[in-house]
Amino acid sequence: MSGQAKNSLFPVVVIxxxxxTILAGLIGTLLPSLNYLPVIGHTSFSLSVWxxxxxxxxxxxxxxxxxxxxxxxxxxxxxxxxLFITFSYGNRLWKFFEKILSPVLSIPHAAFAIGxxxxxxxxxxxxxxVSPWMTGFTVPPDWLLLNDPxxxxxxxxxxxxxxxxxxxxxxxxLGQLDIKKTLLAGRALGxxxxxxxxxxxxxxxxxxxxxxxxxxxxxxxxxxDMAIILGPSSPPPLAVLILKWFNxxxxxxxxxxxxxxxxxxxxxxxxxxxxxxxxxxxxxxxPWTANGKRRSFLAPIKPIIxxxxxxxxxxxxxxxxxxxxxxxxxxxxxxxxxxSAGTLKFWEKGLESSFDPVMTTLLTGIVSAFIGLVLTIGCxxxxxxxxxxxxxxxxxxxxxxxxxxxxxxxxxxxxxxxxLLVIMRMDGYWITLMVSHLLFVxxxxxxxLSATYLAFDSRVFDQAxxxxxSYIMVLFRVKLPMxxxxxxFSFAIGFSVSVAQYIPTMLVxxxxxxxxxxxxxxxxxxxxxxxxxxxxLIQQFLPMMMYSLAIIFPKIYYYNRKGMQV
Amino acid sequence: xKSFFLxxxxxxxxFLSGFSQAFAQEWGEIEEKAKGQxxxxxxxxxxxxxxxxxxxxxxxxxxxxxxxxxxxxATDISDVVSRxxxxxxxxxxxxxxxxxxxxxxxxxxxxxxxxLLYGPFSQKLPHYHLVDIENKKTLLYDFTTAVDNMESPWxxxxxxxxxxxxxxxxxxxxxxxxLAFAKQNPGRFTYPSIPxxxxxxxxxxxxxxxxxxxxxxxxxxxxxxxEKNTRPLWEYLDALHPFLWRKAKAFPTSAxxxxxxxxxxxxxxxxxxxxxxxxxxxxxxxxPDTIRTYIHTGGTIGNAHFVGIPFNSSARVGAMVFANFLxxxxxQAKKADPRIWGDTTVLDTQKLAGKDKALFDxxxxxxATLTPKELGQGLPEPHVSWVQALEKKWLxxxxx
Numbered sequence: 001m002s003g004q005a006k007n008s009l010f011p012v013v014v015i016x017x018x019x020x021t022i023l024a025g026l027i028g029t030l031l032p033s034l035n036y037l038p039v040i041g042h043t044s045f046s047l048s049v050w051x052x053x054x055x056x057x058x059x060x061x062x063x064x065x066x067x068x069x070x071x072x073x074x075x076x077x078x079x080x081x082x083l084f085i086t087f088s089y090g091n092r093l094w095k096f097f098e099k100i101l102s103p104v105l106s107i108p109h110a111a112f113a114i115g116x117x118x119x120x121x122x123x124x125x126x127x128x129x130v131s132p133w134m135t136g137f138t139v140p141p142d143w144l145l146l147n148d149p150x151x152x153x154x155x156x157x158x159x160x161x162x163x164x165x166x167x168x169x170x171x172x173x174l175g176q177l178d179i180k181k182t183l184l185a186g187r188a189l190g191x192x193x194x195x196x197x198x199x200x201x202x203x204x205x206x207x208x209x210x211x212x213x214x215x216x217x218x219x220x221x222x223x224x225d226m227a228i229i230l231g232p233s234s235p236p237p238l239a240v241l242i243l244k245w246f247n248x249x250x251x252x253x254x255x256x257x258x259x260x261x262x263x264x265x266x267x268x269x270x271x272x273x274x275x276x277x278x279x280x281x282x283x284x285x286x287p288w289t290a291n292g293k294r295r296s297f298l299a300p301i302k303p304i305i306x307x308x309x310x311x312x313x314x315x316x317x318x319x320x321x322x323x324x325x326x327x328x329x330x331x332x333x334x335x336x337x338x339x340s341a342g343t344l345k346f347w348e349k350g351l352e353s354s355f356d357p358v359m360t361t362l363l364t365g366i367v368s369a370f371i372g373l374v375l376t377i378g379c380x381x382x383x384x385x386x387x388x389x390x391x392x393x394x395x396x397x398x399x400x401x402x403x404x405x406x407x408x409x410x411x412x413x414x415x416x417x418x419x420l421l422v423i424m425r426m427d428g429y430w431i432t433l434m435v436s437h438l439l440f441v442x443x444x445x446x447x448x449l450s451a452t453y454l455a456f457d458s459r460v461f462d463q464a465x466x467x468x469x470s471y472i473m474v475l476f477r478v479k480l481p482m483x484x485x486x487x488x489f490s491f492a493i494g495f496s497v498s499v500a501q502y503i504p505t506m507l508v509x510x511x512x513x514x515x516x517x518x519x520x521x522x523x524x525x526x527x528x529x530x531x532x533x534x535x536x537l538i539q540q541f542l543p544m545m546m547y548s549l550a551i552i553f554p555k556i557y558y559y560n561r562k563g564m565q566v
Numbered sequence: 567x568k569s570f571f572l573x574x575x576x577x578x579x580x581f582l583s584g585f586s587q588a589f590a591q592e593w594g595e596i597e598e599k600a601k602g603q604x605x606x607x608x609x610x611x612x613x614x615x616x617x618x619x620x621x622x623x624x625x626x627x628x629x630x631x632x633x634x635x636x637x638x639x640a641t642d643i644s645d646v647v648s649r650x651x652x653x654x655x656x657x658x659x660x661x662x663x664x665x666x667x668x669x670x671x672x673x674x675x676x677x678x679x680x681x682l683l684y685g686p687f688s689q690k691l692p693h694y695h696l697v698d699i700e701n702k703k704t705l706l707y708d709f710t711t712a713v714d715n716m717e718s719p720w721x722x723x724x725x726x727x728x729x730x731x732x733x734x735x736x737x738x739x740x741x742x743x744x745l746a747f748a749k750q751n752p753g754r755f756t757y758p759s760i761p762x763x764x765x766x767x768x769x770x771x772x773x774x775x776x777x778x779x780x781x782x783x784x785x786x787x788x789x790x791x792x793e794k795n796t797r798p799l800w801e802y803l804d805a806l807h808p809f810l811w812r813k814a815k816a817f818p819t820s821a822x823x824x825x826x827x828x829x830x831x832x833x834x835x836x837x838x839x840x841x842x843x844x845x846x847x848x849x850x851x852x853x854p855d856t857i858r859t860y861i862h863t864g865g866t867i868g869n870a871h872f873v874g875i876p877f878n879s880s881a882r883v884g885a886m887v888f889a890n891f892l893x894x895x896x897x898q899a900k901k902a903d904p905r906i907w908g909d910t911t912v913l914d915t916q917k918l919a920g921k922d923k924a925l926f927d928x929x930x931x932x933x934a935t936l937t938p939k940e941l942g943q944g945l946p947e948p949h950v951s952w953v954q955a956l957e958k959k960w961l962x963x964x965x966x
Binding site: 038039040056061123140142144149228233235236244249251254331349415418422423427506510511514521524525528530 | 606608610611612613614617638639640641642644645646647648649651652653654655656657658663664671672673675676680733752753754759760761811812813815816817818819820821822823824825826827829830831832850851852854954958961962964965966
C-alpha cells in the first residue's frame, strides 16, 4: 500500500510549484503598478500609475469593448453549446461533430483568426465568390466588417472558437451522466427532449463544465492574438493595449501595463464571481423545473441552433482550407476566387527551416504533457484515496492555485516570473522553459481529466484489489488502461497547450529556444500571408497528430475488449 | 627649419602608421578572440527575405571567422529591450541572453538612456571608415539621439509611398494632394494605428509639410506652443479621416497589414520605410507588378537602422566581427539587391574601388524603385520628444 500512502506528494508538489510562480508573477505585476520599478528609477510607492491608467485616452472605450466581447462571447459560446447539445445529442449531426472535433480543436487561435478574417473581409473569399459577376465589384467594397469599434466580429470569432472546446468538454462529461436512462425516463413521462435536457441534464452537467466555462471567460477577456487581427484598433481591447504598453520603447509604460493587467484580472474575477452568484441563485428556478410542463418553448429555435452550430464548424473548416490555399499561392488578387499562380516554394522553404523548431516543440510538448499527466493522475489518485480513507485531502486546495495562471493576463504574469528566473540565473534553460509550459499545460489537463477520472467506478478497482492486493499493479494494469481514452485525450490537450505557448517561450526561454509557435508569431508580424499560412499549418499539424493518436490508439488497444469500444 | 618639419611629418607618419598598425593589431586580436563564439543576434523575424539574408550572413561569418551566429526572431525588438532591462534589474551583468540586436529610434534611445548598451564600439570596426557619415547625417543622429558609436550602421530607410498604377494615374505629390485623392477615392488610403512606428511617421511627415515653421521640429517640443504649432496637422487629419479606409473607424494594426491591403486592392496608396520594398515584394509575387513608388515634393522623412551590442553580452567580440561583416561591401551590396532584400546601403560607394565598387554596380535597380536622385536627401526626423506629444494628442482626438 506504500504507493497509495505517498501519493499525497503529488498535490504538494503541484501546490508548491504554483505557489512560487504565482507569487512571483503577482508581485512582479503589483509592484510596478504602484510606481515601484527601480531599474528605471521609480522607487517611491504611489498611486500615480493608476491615475495615468484611468486617464489614458480611450481607456473607457477599451474597457467597455473588453467587457462586451468578453461577456457576450462567453455567454454566446456557453448557451450555444447547451442548446446544441439539447437539440442534437445522439443525432447524425452530433456523431459527425464527434468525428471532426479533434482537427477543429487543433486549429490555433491566431491561424483561425487569419483564415476567418480572410473569409469575411470585404476583400475576402465570400465576396470574391460572388464578384464581380454578381456584385459588380472589381475592387473590394469599403465595408466595416472586421475590426468594428464594438468588437462584434471579434465576439463572433471567439464564439466560433470556444464552442467546439465546450462541446469537447461536454462530450467528456456526458460519459458520467446516465444520459440514455434519463432521456428514456423523461420520455416515458411525456417530456419533450429539450425539456429533459433543460430541467434534468444540464443542471447535472453544469458542475462538470464549471471550470471550463471559467476558462472560457478568462480567455475571452484576455485574448490578444485574435483581438489584434479581428478586434477594434483605436482603441483596441484592454488586453491588446496592455501588450502595446508592455512593448513600448518608453520604459515607464511597463508600469501602466502592470496596472492594466491587474485591472483586467479584476474584471475576469468579477465576471466569474457573477457567474458563480447566478449559479448559486439558480435555485429560484426549481419551481420551474418541477412545474410538470412537458411542452417545450424552445422548439422554434431548433433550426437556428442547428444552423449556428454547423456554421461554426463550417467557418473553422473553411478557415483551414483558406490557409491551405494561401500556402500554395504565388499570386492571389481580388476578385480572383482562386490564386492566379501557385507554387510549392514556400512549403519547401518552410519545411526546411522549421525542422529544428518543430523538434523543440515536440520535445517540450511531449515532456511537459507527460509530466502534467503524471501530476494530474497523482493528484487525482490522492483525491480518491483521501476520500476513501477520510484522511487529509490536499487536492481540495489545488483549484485555488492551479487555475490562476489561466485567469491572469499572461504577459505581465510571465514578466514577474521572468524577473525571478533571471535573478536565480535560471532563464534560458530548457528545463525552466518546460516547467513554464507546465504552468499552463497542467490546469487544462486537470480540467480535461478530473471529472472523468473521479467518476471511475470504484467497484472495479476494489474488485481488482481483492484479486491482486497491489495498489500499483491494479492502478497500472486495470484502472489506467480502462481510462486510456480520457488519459490520452488530456495528454493531447496538454500537448497542444504547450505547442501554443508563445509568451512563456520567449520570456523564460530568453530567445534561446525557437518553437514552431515563436516562428509563426514572428513571421506573422510580417505581411506575407503565403509564408504565414505554411507555418500556421505546420503548427496546426502537431496537435492534430496528437489528437488523432488519442483517438486511434485506444481503438487498436481495445480491439479485443468489446466493453471498452464505445 | 625645413628638416625639422620633415622630421615632424616623418614622425607623424610613423605615429599614424603605428597607430593604424595598432588598430589593425587590435582588430586582429578581436577576430582571434571571436573564434568559436556564439552570437545570439536578436532581430525582427517577420520577413522571410530578410531572415534568409541574415542566414546567409551568418553562414558567411561562420566560414570566414568561425563565429557562430544564431538569428533569434523577435516579433518586436522592444520585447528584447524589455528582456535586457529585466536582466539589468536582476544584476545579470555578464552572460546576457542577447549579443547583438537590430535596433534604432526610440528603442535605441531607451537603451542608451538606461545604459543597456556596450560601447562605443563601431569606430573599431575596420569597415566603419567606408560608411558615409559625411553625407548621411542620420547615421550620427538616430532619430535625433546622438549615436556616439554605441551602435553600428546597417541600412538606410526613407518614407516612400507606393501606389497601384492600375488604379491611380496621377499620384499625389503633397499631403494636400493626398487629401484631394482621398476625396476622389474614398476609402482607398489609410495609415497604421497610433502608437506605432509607421503610423507615427505618417503623422510626422504630414506635420513637416503642413507646419508653418518646420524649423521648430528640430528642437525639443515646447508644450505651451504645441497646440498652436500643430493645429494645421489636426485640421488636416480632421478633413482626411472621413475619406480614409473604413472612414477611419478602423486602422490597420501594422505596416505589414498595409501591404496585404494594397495587394487586395482594398487601398490604392500605401507607404513603407524601404524604398526598395515594393520592388522586392513584386519580385517575390507578394504585390502586383503594377505597383510603383513616389515621394512627396520637398522630400520625405529618412532615417537609418543599426545593430547594437547589449552591455551584458558574453560574446562582444563575436558580435563586433559580425557587425563588421554586415558593413562589408560584399554584405552591403547583397543586401541592396532588390531580389535579395533591397535595403539601401550605409556605405559611401564613392569610397569603394575595384572589385568592391563592381559589386554595387552589379546591383540591379528595382522595377518600382526610385533613383537615389529622385529620393534625394531624406528629411531629418523631428526631435524625438515630438513623438510622445503627437501620439498623446492623436489618441485623445481619435481613439475615444
